[in-house]
Amino acid sequence: MxxxxxxxxxxxxxxxxxxxxxxxxxxxxxxxxxxxxxxxxxxxxxxxxxxxxxxxxxxxxxxxxxxxxxxxxxxxxxxxxxxxxxxxxxxxxxxxxxxxxxxxxxxxxxxxxxxxxxxxxxxxxxxPRKSQQIAMPLEKLGIANALSLKVTEIGFENHVPSIWSAGVPFLLVPIHDIGAAQRMEFDPQLWEKTVPFVDGALASAYIYCRGGVNHSAKFHARMFASGMGIVEDPATGSAAAALSGAIHHFDRLPDGHHPITIEQGVEMGRPSIIHLHMDVEAGAISNARIGGxxxxxxxxxxxx
The missing domain is CATH 3.10.310.10 (Diaminopimelate Epimerase; Chain A, domain 1)
Structure with a gap:
C-alpha cells in the first residue's frame, strides 16, 4: 500500500x-x-x-x-x-x-x-498542560561533568537545574552564557549515570542561557535526548513548553503578557526560532502558547 x-x-x-x-x-x-x-x-x-x-x-x-x-x-x-x-x-x-x-x-x-x-x-x-515542576534530587557536579563544563558554569542569577514537564519531562540546565553553551560536550554515559528517570524514562537534557546569536532571542538552548534515540535536537517545542514554568518560577514574572523568543539548533547549523507566549494573572500562568x-x-x- x-x-x-x-x-x-x-x-x-x-x-x-x-x-x-x-x-x-x-x-x-x-x-x-x-x-x-x-x-x-x-x-x-x-x-x-x-x-x-x-x-x-x-x-x-x-x-x-x-x-x-x-x-x-x-x-x-x-x-x-x-x-x-x-x-x-x-x-x-x-x-x-x-x-x-x-x-x-x-x-x-x-x-x-x-x-x-x-x-x-x-x-x-x-x-495541553501547564508546566509543572517535578521535585527530585539533582547532583550539580555530575550534571556539569556530563556537559564537560565547570560546576561554576551551571546556573545563572537564581536559575538552578530543575525538572519540569508540560507533557514530556526535561531536566532544564541553566548555564552561564552562550560561550559555555557552544563549547559544552554532552556525554550520554555520564548523563545516564547522573540524572534520574522520570515517568519511566531517562530525563532529557535541555540546556539554556539568556541571550542569543539572533539579536531577538531572549534565550539560547540545546537539547539532548539519548533515551529517545536523538543525539541532539535542532528545536524542541515540548522543552520550550516545560521551560515556561521555570522562567516564571525563577524570574517571578509580573502579571501581563510575556512574549519570549528561544533560539535552538545554532551549533548544529540548523538555526530554529521558537515563539513562547505566556499570560500571567494573579501571579500564575493563566495561558501559554508555542508557535513557529x-x-x-x-x-x-x-x-x-
Whole structure:
C-alpha cells in the first residue's frame, strides 16, 4: 500500500534549517511496531502518523514517534502537522486563518494556523498542560561533568537545574552564557549515570542561557535526548513548553503578557526560532502558547 508523506522543516522560514519532521498522512491500520520501525527508518527527531479521530470535532488523531519511542506530545510535530494538514487541504499558496484541534496521546491540542501566499506558514498551539515542576534530587557536579563544563558554569542569577514537564519531562540546565553553551560536550554515559528517570524514562537534557546569536532571542538552548534515540535536537517545542514554568518560577514574572523568543539548533547549523507566549494573572500562568513557522521540503509515498 502506498502511503503519502511530506517532510517539513519546522521552527524556521527556510528549507534545510529548523527541525525536520516526517508526516505520514495515511497512518491508518499501522501497528505500533510498524510505526516505530518507520520512525527508525526516517531517523528524524520525530515522525508523525495522521489517523482519523473518533471525535468529529477534531481534525485528526496523531501519533508521534522518535527513533526510540512514542511520545504523548511534542511541539515541532504539532506545529508541523497543523501546517501540513492545512496546506494539504487549502494549498500552500492560500491566504487563510484557521483553527484546528489535533488529538494527541496527551489529549486534544488546539492549534491556530496562518497561511499566507509567498510566506512560510505559521502555527501556534495552546499548551495541553501547564508546566509543572517535578521535585527530585539533582547532583550539580555530575550534571556539569556530563556537559564537560565547570560546576561554576551551571546556573545563572537564581536559575538552578530543575525538572519540569508540560507533557514530556526535561531536566532544564541553566548555564552561564552562550560561550559555555557552544563549547559544552554532552556525554550520554555520564548523563545516564547522573540524572534520574522520570515517568519511566531517562530525563532529557535541555540546556539554556539568556541571550542569543539572533539579536531577538531572549534565550539560547540545546537539547539532548539519548533515551529517545536523538543525539541532539535542532528545536524542541515540548522543552520550550516545560521551560515556561521555570522562567516564571525563577524570574517571578509580573502579571501581563510575556512574549519570549528561544533560539535552538545554532551549533548544529540548523538555526530554529521558537515563539513562547505566556499570560500571567494573579501571579500564575493563566495561558501559554508555542508557535513557529514551517516549510515543506519533500513529498512522496511509502510503499508499505
Amino acid at each position: 502506498a502511503r503519502s508523506y511530506s517532510v517539513y522543516d519546522v521552527f524556521t522560514d527556510r528549507k534545510l534549517a529548523g527541525n525536520p519532521l516526517a508526516v505520514i498522512f495515511d497512518g491508518e491500520d499501522l501497528s505500533d511496531e510498524a510505526m516505530q520501525s518507520i520512525a527508525r527508518e526516517t531517523n528524524l527527531s520525530e515522525t508523525v502518523f495522521v489517523q482519523k479521530s473518533a471525535n468529529p470535532a477534531y481534525s485528526a488523531r496523531i501519533r508521534i514517534f522518535t527513533p526510540g519511542r512514542e511520545l504523548p506530545f511534542a511541539g515541532h510535530p504539532t506545529v508541523g502537522t497543523a501546517i501540513a494538514l492545512a496546506e494539504r487541504t487549502h494549498g500552500s499558496d492560500a491566504t487563510l486563518d484557521l483553527v484546528c484541534v489535533l488529538e494527541e496521546n496527551v489529549g486534544p491540542v488546539r492549534c491556530a494556523v496562518r497561511l499566507r501566499e509567498g510566506v512560510a506558514s505559521f502555527a501556534e498551539f495552546d499548551l 513557522q514551517a516549510v515543506r521540503l519533500a513529498t512522496g509515498s511509502l510503499d508499505l
